[in-house]
Amino acid sequence: MGIxxxxxxxxxxxSGPSGAGKGTVCSALRRQAPEVVYSVSATTRQPREGEVDGINYFFKSKEEFKRMIEEGELLEWARYVDNYYGTPRRFVEDRLAEGKNVLLEIEVQGARQVKEHFPEGVFIFLLPPSMKELYARIRGRGTESEEVVEDRMTAARKELDQVHQYDYVVVNDEVAKACQRIRSIMMAEQSRRERIFREQPDWLEGF
Structure with a gap:
């Protein structure tokens, strides 16, 4: 029957440290590859003006979110400033079953949780061209004190220590080039021997 x-x-x-440009790269990737589905997170925070349930976030009460945790409905979750954030398993699995590629932009901690539940995922770590450039990007925002900038740099160094947990590293020297590298990784992964033969072990039958 053939492959x-x-x-x-x-x-x-x-994943990647703050200042690596994850949000910018993901936004550009969505424009270049609209067929890629961007995973929608669940949160207990209140919707902001213009945000739509199911588009920006799945807005949940704390009781609903805790039930989702207890019943294993989340691929990963974390708590920030008294609000919960997480990735609904059902949304991701349904899109994957439809044959769509799903992009999940999360921090290192969340990626570790996803890998436990979904080891066949493709894990990419986005790097800045250098630590000097990373510092310049964080400081260049002009919205944070020098103390906060230093705290983010310390956190970035800790996150960089986890790079060995990822399958690929992409340097974000230019957004367009970073997107192209990610798309190339996706194309290569779709042709990976293990994926093809795992799903079609009897492809030689009939010869």
Missing amino acids: QKSGKGLLIVL
Whole structure:
């Protein structure tokens, strides 16, 4: 019957330190590759003006969110400033089953949780061109004190220590080039031997 195109999508997990440009790269990637689905997170915080449930976030009460944790409905979750954030498992699995590639932009801690539940995901770590450039980007925002900038640099160094947990490293020297590298990784992963033969172990039957 021959080898057929895989019917299941890829889960692409993108992480990187603050200032690496994750949000910018993801926004550009969504414009370049609109077929890629951007994972929608669940949160207990109140919607901001213009935000739509199911588009920007899945807005949940704390009781609903805790139930989702207890019933294993989240691929990963964390608590920030008295609010919960997490990735609904059902949304991701349904999109993957439809054959769509799903992009998940999360921090290192969340990526570690996802890998436990979904080891077949594609894990990409986004790097700045240098630590000097990272510092310049964080400081250049002009919205944070020097103390906060130093705290972010300390956190970045700790996150960089986790790079060995990822399958690929992409340097964000230019956004367009970083997007192209990520798209190339996606194309290569769809042709990975293990993925094809795992889904079609009997492809030689009939010869």
